[in-house]
Amino acid sequence: MSAAGDTEVQGLYRDCGVLVTGATGFLGKLTIEKILRSCPGVRTVYALVRPKRGISVDQRKKIVLDNVVFDRMKRERPDSVDKIVFVAGDCSSPRLGLSDSDYHHLTQHVNIVLHLAATVRFDEHLKVAVDTNVKGTMEVIALCHDCVSLKAAVFVSTAYSNCPQDVIKEEFYEPPMSVEETLAMLNKFTEHELAILSPKLIEPWPNTYVFSKAIAENVVLTQRKDLPVAIVRPSMVISTLKEPIMGWVDNMYGPIAIAIGVGLGMVRVIYSSEEVIMDIIPADMVTNCVIVSALATNTGILKAYRKILQHSLNIIHFSRDFTFISKNFKNLYEELSSQDKELFAFDTKEINWNSLFKDCGREARIHLLNESLDSFDEAKSHQRKFFMGHTLMKIILFGILLYGFIRTLNFFALFKWNYINL
Template identity: 25%
Template structure:
């Protein structure tokens, strides 16, 4: 019997960010392992043309909740959507809803967060904020990491007598095992890069190949979160414990190796209608990356937009490419460094779990096979993000072969044109060319003579 699953039975639980990627996986795991829980309150921002209940049904009708409906058929009755906006005072929650939350909530999982690295701080006038932001964030790379640190300070200072724990996941990716491998529903983190590379838009990145890619599957984060919730409530630690949910310490995989595994996955599971052949080159040199951005990214985009104009369509590729390159530039701080995390609390918690809980709420990334995980990740991106049919894989492979042939023909033509111009202008180049032709002719004659003698 799982002690953790039993702990959540009969509880009223509040989840912020339940409509987001991690929040959905957390909610699914709770319902699947503790179907007898009382209720899950979720904060939902009002959306034009869609009621709160419609948004709940939209979440439950996704592939993610298929297994939940088998063990908890009345799952829709156990979700209570609360109208809220985390940007407003008191989250814009009505007095009646606030009173209900205060009266009945047993556990809170705060998962809501902005995932934009360059969001503006919102404390003062925009002009003042723009001026003082560099001084505020100091050595931190962006406002995202700065506000995360501020949030943790506020939690620790204002916690009072509430039992609190903090979980710090690294780069969150698709699910590893639960409820099935490769589930993902957003473009954040590696997912957007996988699409950009698989479609042939992104072919070179400024990154350190040997730096550790500290990727962590979403279900691993959720399993640790639920185990931490149980331990914090039952054992009541005297201080706020911080748990690092990372892979680098236990099962490191560097960016270079991961890129090779992604490219290998594209060979088996290509994306449809690729713009160019998938490729992934890394460089740490600023001048080199500027060259490749011009030659391999912007130039093809400009050429394609010119083609769109000629055919009477609206150009869009250059704008898309510029946006992609801006996004990648914001990731450069993280993909050019390796990070070391203290995992003492995570290892301590693992030792506190029973064998059954270690199985049901597995967060031991030492068991993760990166090659298998990456292949499932690419498959998940294709199925759940791009909505591409697996039956279209043979056609997608044929398309990549055509792109490969076009690539070779283009490079050959470019070489011949450059060589012809060089020959026309340089006597040395002409002499080299005549020497090569003469040598090849003599070599061919030798082989023909040898074969005649043997006969």
């Protein structure tokens, strides 16, 4: 029940138990932090984490919460740490790898499920991708059906789950194959055979990630029954825009890896096209959309989330563009109160892309390369010296080539003069 002063979103999460899968991942950490910081009335956030040999669940919690991304939450809501409960489990295992007591506890106390767990590697082995992205979704839906007081379940997919389509609307599409056919296929071939046959088996989907996500969406459609569900489809997720840290990122995936490679001078040439659109979105806007989408689950409408930015890099190896129809996404944001728009902003029209890219580069230096900004001026000085040296080398090389060319012309001119005089 909402309390006086709650916004609509805060009221939805008040006194709720929220289960977040993929809790230790990039979006998982941001989602947990945002809920606890911006929805102070939430009762408990259950973080599903894979067990690690020799590390207890409590130790895992301490390691995760020591991350700088939680510093603001701990300053503004110091009591929020006690609301986080780490639960050992694995989305690729039956019943999410939960013990009987944990499974029962979650079904009795969870009201909102945010399913973020996934393997996002494009070159993931087909069996691993299906086990995590497809079977994991099946197990989460099964848990949702067993929850005695479920308010909402939000499943995170990808904007490219239906990439064989030119125009992608906020609706379900025919999957590459049913989940039954997929599981039968995995049982038919050995892992070695699957590794060889995967490119043909998943056509026309370009990689196992989007292939498995397309099937996972169909699992939501066919197995949800009367569950209050929504699907959020982010495009390529990059660093945060401003929350809780401007430009924060903790992985080397996608565009971030390219940017780091270019910044370090390791990537000098990129195959690209000026006509290709690269779809990117700041991570904190994805998190806000996921949290807010729980409001819209009673409609049963698929929520698609994307932002198109003109760029010269085709990160998913497509030579064509996509048209994304995002009416539901826009309506979802427009229907929010002014307070919720401020708390859970995901209006991409407000992004200053030039500032965002600068922030991403600076923060990636801190959080990914573990380099202090104290050496920033020195690094810029080195960069200028290398640039000047590189320019000087080009001038010298050009001079040598020009000198050689002139000598060659003189040689042929002298040869021609001697030939004529003979």
